[in-house]
Amino acid sequence: MVLSTFSLLSHPPTTPLSPAKTRFSNSNALTLRLSLPLSLKFLSTRNTFTRILSSSPTQNHIYPDPIPEFAESETQKFRAELFERLSEDKDEFGEDLHAVVHVCAQIFSEFVHKEYGGPGTLLVEPFTDMLIALKKKKLPGAHLAARTSLLWAQNHVDHDWCHVERVEAR
Numbered sequence: 001m002v003l004s005t006f007s008l009l010s011h012p013p014t015t016p017l018s019p020a021k022t023r024f025s026n027s028n029a030l031t032l033r034l035s036l037p038l039s040l041k042f043l044s045t046r047n048t049f050t051r052i053l054s055s056s057p058t059q060n061h062i063y064p065d066p067i068p069e070f071a072e073s074e075t076q077k078f079r080a081e082l083f084e085r086l087s088e089d090k091d092e093f094g095e096d097l098h099a100v101v102h103v104c105a106q107i108f109s110e111f112v113h114k115e116y117g118g119p120g121t122l123l124v125e126p127f128t129d130m131l132i133a134l135k136k137k138k139l140p141g142a143h144l145a146a147r148t149s150l151l152w153a154q155n156h157v158d159h160d161w162c163h164v165e166r167v168e169a170r
Contacts, residue, residue: 065117070161083097092141096139
């Protein structure tokens with residue numbers, strides 16, 4: 001089968017082919033040859049699509065650097081609200097609640113100080129790092145703390161950043 005596919009690729013078809021065009025967001029047209037066998041349609045489409053992608057200009061978006069003042073205030077807010085939310089499950093954390101919040105807040109602080117540059121830059125890695133660090137220290141409720149931290153960040157960090165940006169623009 002591979003040999004026949006190769007031989008079909010090396011010899012162009014003798015009958016004229018009717019093209020079908022599909023528009024992409026970059027305004028390039030993709031031509032599909034409808035009368036080719038299915039395996040060749042896939043190869044033809046894939047190669048044409050690859051050529052379109054490689055010929056289109058790459059767009060690089062540069063995110064702003066982290067803002068130390070934002071990172072500090074967001075860490076304090078994170079620490080307070082995480083403590084409040086996790087304290088509802090005293091049975092889960094017991095005497096280790098402060099230690100769990102401290103580990104999560106430390107990792108969150110490092111992230112917002114070094115890597116967070118605004119909406120679109122919130123990563124999952126710090127929260128998986130929280131889970132791993134809590135497990136290594138054998139602290140209780142590692143999954144609950146990491147999940148609660150992630151949900152809080154998803155609901156607040158980008159929103160708070162946009163609020164800071166609007167305040168600075170005034």
